[in-house]
Amino acid sequence: MKIINGSVFLEDGKFQQATVACMDGKITEITTGDALSANSSEAGEEIIDATDCYVIPGLCDIHLHGCMSYDACDGTREALKEMAKYEATHGVTSILPTTMTYPEDTLTTIANAVRDYRIYDNDTPGHATIHGINMEGPFISPEKKGAQNPKYIQRCDINMFHRINLASGGAVRLCDIAPEMDGAMEFIDEARKETRISIAHTTADYDTCKQAFDRGARHLTHLFNAMPPFSHRAPGPIGAAAENENVTPEIICDGIHVYPAAVNLMYKVFGPERLIMISDSMRATGLPDGEYELGGQPVTVKGRLATLHDGTIAGSATNLYDCMITAIKEMHIPLEDAILCASRNPAKAVGIYHTVGSIALGKQADFVIINKSDLMIKAVIVRGQYGKG
Structure with missing residues (x-):
């Protein structure tokens, strides 16, 4: 060709x-x-x-839950295959299906499905490549659970993580934690040897986040969402991430989760070298408005807005390519930099840039x-x- x-x-x-x-x-x-x-x-x-x-290079979405009525947490190769098919059609050629907060047996089922898909289905023509798993729960804060199910939130458990990662074939490329939770710092010390640790769904202050980054956490999940806001007296996770050049922040550019001017501001703070665009898409993505489900909880979708019945935003209903175009047209991110934020940067963050993320020989x-x-x-x-x- x-x-x-x-x-x-x-x-x-x-x-x-x-x-x-x-x-x-x-x-x-x-x-x-x-x-x-x-x-x-x-x-x-x-x-x-x-x-x-x-x-341009195929885009890389390292945080997506589902689309076309399927979800990674369905725990089946069929669901993963339909997700990979939809994403490729929309310019997203590399993905990390993302879990929700569930008990270990459910997370193990998901891990098994991803392992098997990567062995048997990852060369399916016209389908995005699945490079591993983004494990968003269950080691998070109940106070900042967002659309995660509080029933299954638990303390950081390194042995549980080892078992799930083993079941996935060593494919957990991101693991999210709230660093203020019991055992979180010790978890970072061990888990960082196997995966990239992301601060997420947290009430942690600046000092706690700084300590987490100093100990080896290297990522910040969906910037602004499910975390304390930045202020001049309490810079929080955003301030700690901004000053540590090893940390890569995700941001959802669907025009719903973060106000356009705030996206542009974070682009200026973190620069096109570090900022990562994600979709955080849920199973309603690609489908009409209506009633859906995320993490075992009912979700209402109207346009690009997906909410729990209490009004909490519950993921997005937008794919990464459309998020990138929204960032260009509504958030005034230059085309070239938007492409880097949706291809090179995520690929680098999760250790797959040697294979994808840019147009280069080999x-x-x-x-x-x-x-x-x-x-x-x-x-x-x-x-x-x-x-x-």
Whole structure:
């Protein structure tokens, strides 16, 4: 396969007129500059003309619960397959299905399903690659539970984490905790050897979060949501994360969870090197308004807004590509930086950048071809296989 005539977003974070060749699901050649005129195609080679289009890397969503009536917590390969299919259609080619707060037996079932999917189904044509699990619960604060089920919240348990990670085949790439909870600091000391620790659903103050980051936590889950706000006398998790350059913050850019000006402010604080866009999508994503479920609790969806019946925001009903476009159009994030925040940065954070997250030689041939005029998806290529958006 060869993509020609496109404005390609290369690994340096800039667009350049280029031709990209792929074979066996990998990027084998990138031709730019004067070499373009000498570029030729072999007989029978599939050619994709990207004239008047941008060619960007497939997006990487490291925090999504579900879509198209399916959820990671269904604990089945069927659910994961349908999620991966929908995401790829919308330009998201790498995903971390995300769990909710459940007891160990349910989390183990989910871990088993992800392990089996990665063994047997991860090469399914036209489906996003599942790189592992984001374990959002149950080691969180009841006071900042958000849409998590309080029935199953518990203290940090490193042995429980080990068992779940083992069941997943060592695929838990993110584990969320509230650092003020009993045993949290000791949990960080041990779990950071196996996964990336994220501060989430927390009441922790600045000093507690700083200690957690100093001990090895490296991530902050859905910035602003389910955490104390930033203020000049109580900088909290946001202040602690901002001053530690090793920490990567997620932010939901659906236009619901965080006011546009606040997203832009966090872009300026953390910069395009660290900020990570996520969808936090739930099973209603891609479906009409109505009544759905998240973590065993009923959810009402109207447009992009999903809420529990008490009014608590319950995930989003928007995929990551649409979040990225919202960030560009409504939050005034430059196109190039928005792409980095939705591809390179998440891939780096969870340790898969050697494989995906940019257009570079030897990496997985995942691309989104989008019209320059309106940024609508024209085509998605996953592991070197072509499909329309």
